[in-house]
Amino acid sequence: MNRKFKGFTLIEVLVAMVIFAIVMGMASEAYRYFNRPQMTASNTVLDTQNLSQFKQVLNTLREVNAIYVRDDENQKQLYFYGSNNTLKYYTNSPILTDEPIAVSVLSISKELGGVEYCEFSFGQLNWRELNNIQNCDEENLFIKLGDNIEFKYFGWEDRDLFDKFLSGFFSMAVEPKPKWWNEYESTKTQTLPMFVSINFNDSTHKFLLSPVIIKLNSESPFSQRAQSDVVE
Structure with missing residues (x-):
């Protein structure tokens, strides 16, 4: 006896595929709809916390204190030290x-994708x-800001140039000018940088797409701290 086996027609297969695609599309949209509020809220909280902590750290930098230390001689x-990935300074706003004054250390952690910030009590550390x-071993803050951050500094090459600039004896064409540096060490320049730029070259946060430039407190180059104000 001959048996005829009937399969699916092309139209039936196409209809089934269309129905399957519609069902999967509806399921995908439902998943994204029910999960989006929770994901957005979580990211918003994270960004808000990072931004709040970052503003606090920036304020410690604005309130830098021109503290003198005694070197090996x-x-x-x-004292102020800054490189592309580390900042060390005294602040009036720990x-x-x-404490009313503390030593602040701000360092970039490329492995963790952000910056670490810690403080030491005034007088806890000597110059050496x-x-x-190199990094924070004390209680610290970690702020996730991205993995491609760098510091730059705008200031004078040394105190002598600053004194000459303030003297007013130079014409506009030849007068000394401050410039940007990848490293700034006040034990060598004897001046604080005027500005610190924090560049976010590959940030995951929209509010950090542009460089953040901080104006620092400054000390007159003609003033010197009293002997009692020097950190031994």
């Missing part, structure tokens, strides 16, 4: 300690110990 040196700090 017992000479008074103005956020992690109850402060120079040897």
